[in-house]
Amino acid sequence: MSMRDNVPLVQTVGLRRYFFSKPGFLARTLAGQRERTTKAVDGVDLFIHEGETLGLVGESGCGKSTLGRVIVGLYPPTAGQVLYEGRAEPGGQMIFQNPYASLNPRHTVRQILGFCLEKRGVPLEDRESESVRLLERVGLTALHLDQYPRQFSGGQRQRIGVARALAMRPRFIVADEPVSALDVSVQAQILNLLEGLQEETGVSFLLISHDLAVVHHMSHRVAVMYLGKIVETGRTESLFENPAHPYTQALLSAIPRLGKTKSARIRLQGTVPSAVDPPPGCRFQTRCPHKMDVCVEMEPRPVGVKGDPGHVVWCHLRA
Ligand code: SF4
Numbered sequence: 001m002s003m004r005d006n007v008p009l010v011q012t013v014g015l016r017r018y019f020f021s022k023p024g025f026l027a028r029t030l031a032g033q034r035e036r037t038t039k040a041v042d043g044v045d046l047f048i049h050e051g052e053t054l055g056l057v058g059e060s061g062c063g064k065s066t067l068g069r070v071i072v073g074l075y076p077p078t079a080g081q082v083l084y085e086g087r088a089e090p091g092g093q094m095i096f097q098n099p100y101a102s103l104n105p106r107h108t109v110r111q112i113l114g115f116c117l118e119k120r121g122v123p124l125e126d127r128e129s130e131s132v133r134l135l136e137r138v139g140l141t142a143l144h145l146d147q148y149p150r151q152f153s154g155g156q157r158q159r160i161g162v163a164r165a166l167a168m169r170p171r172f173i174v175a176d177e178p179v180s181a182l183d184v185s186v187q188a189q190i191l192n193l194l195e196g197l198q199e200e201t202g203v204s205f206l207l208i209s210h211d212l213a214v215v216h217h218m219s220h221r222v223a224v225m226y227l228g229k230i231v232e233t234g235r236t237e238s239l240f241e242n243p244a245h246p247y248t249q250a251l252l253s254a255i256p257r258l259g260k261t262k263s264a265r266i267r268l269q270g271t272v273p274s275a276v277d278p279p280p281g282c283r284f285q286t287r288c289p290h291k292m293d294v295c296v297e298m299e300p301r302p303v304g305v306k307g308d309p310g311h312v313v314w315c316h317l318r319a
Contacts, residue, residue, distance in 0.1 A: 007086050008047035009204050010071065010172050014080035017041040017063075017070045038275045040066040042228035043080070050171070051198065053205040055219030055236065057212060057251065059272055063228045064208045068094065068174040071206060084172070093165035097177035099157035103149040109135070109160055110145045116167035134163040138193060155186035162193060176208045191218060212255050216240055221310070224248045227283040228275055234311030244305050244313040246288050282316065290317055 017040050023033035040063040048054045056064050069075045071082050072092040084091040096102040103112060113131040122130055132142045138159040149157055158178065165173050175194065179187040191214065197203055209215050215222060216236060223233040224245065232245040243249045250266040270287045273279055279286050282295040294316050303318045305311035 009050045010048040011083040012044050012046045015044045016079040017066050018078040036276050039228050048204050051202040053219045055215035055222040056208045058225035062225045068176050068208050072174050092172040093168050093170040095161050095165050095175040095178050098181050099161040108146050113167050138163045154182050158190050172204045174206045232313045238308050238311050245315050247284050
């Protein structure tokens with residue numbers, strides 16, 4: 001194994017992203033409300049190797065998308081670091097859930113791709129041929145160059161979104177729910193496209209998805225996020241076959257066909273607490289069927305799952 005193999009392509013170290021909001025005049029004076037801090041990402045340590053896909057799962061509002069945006073530099077971190085090959089330099093591109101909203105409706109494909117190529121320093125005279133090459137790579141053609149986003153189907157728009165990300169020749173891409181806005185029949189085509197790109201170029205992905213079947217199919221490793229924190233991470237097969245955290249067990253019990261777990265569906269009581277005022281100790285304690293006194297008093301530390309290298313869980317039950 002070379003030195004390069006040892007250094008993750010992307011690593012987050014104690015990454016935090018908080019959002020601060022001030023209440024309006026009436027809320028401040030009549031209800032006595034103060035500034036609110038939403039802890040969307042609250043101390044995340046992750047790594048992704050070259051050519052690897054890390055799937056990131058969790059309920060909506062758990063901070064997955066914010067984490068992805070901080071990693072590619074769309075949001076600055078409140079604390080902590082994002083490292084690329086061990087250096088604190090921004091990098092990576094993003095593929096968004098809704099390709100229509102992320103493409104400027106007044107720009108043609110030529111303009112959309114040309115802007116990225118200009119940023120990459122591609123000379124003007126080479127931009128058309130490079131744009132055509134990108135379009136062909138994602139299954140479109142030169143005939144699409146002068147069309148606007150509204151003239152494409154949802155699947156074609158996502159292909160343009162992929163081409164735009166590729167225009168920067170990234171080694172790392174955050175794909176945020178890349179197929180959830182698409183018809184089921186088109187989803188497989190886009191997933192195959194992403195898999196093919198990885199085989200061809202060795203690009204790494206952080207795949208954010210609420211669809212566990214998609215994550216199971218695409219990811220080498222999986223991280224489970226709950227209320228701003230990672231609660232479990234491991235190789236895809238071992239995490240799906242042997243989930244160690246009560247939250248992961250509940251998530252996976254909804255789709256028993258993916259894992260070997262034959263247990264009945266675990267229905268969690270209660271709702272996800274607010275990231276403005278997360279519970280003390282373990283953040284899952286308000287919904288956990290195994291809650292103990294220590295869960296309220298102390299935040300769980302990461303514990304390795306026995307006999308399964310790389311499988312780590314944050315839960316007092318495993319300590
Ligand atoms: Fe449940 Fe306690 Fe484990 Fe949290 S630490 S998941 S509350 S058992």
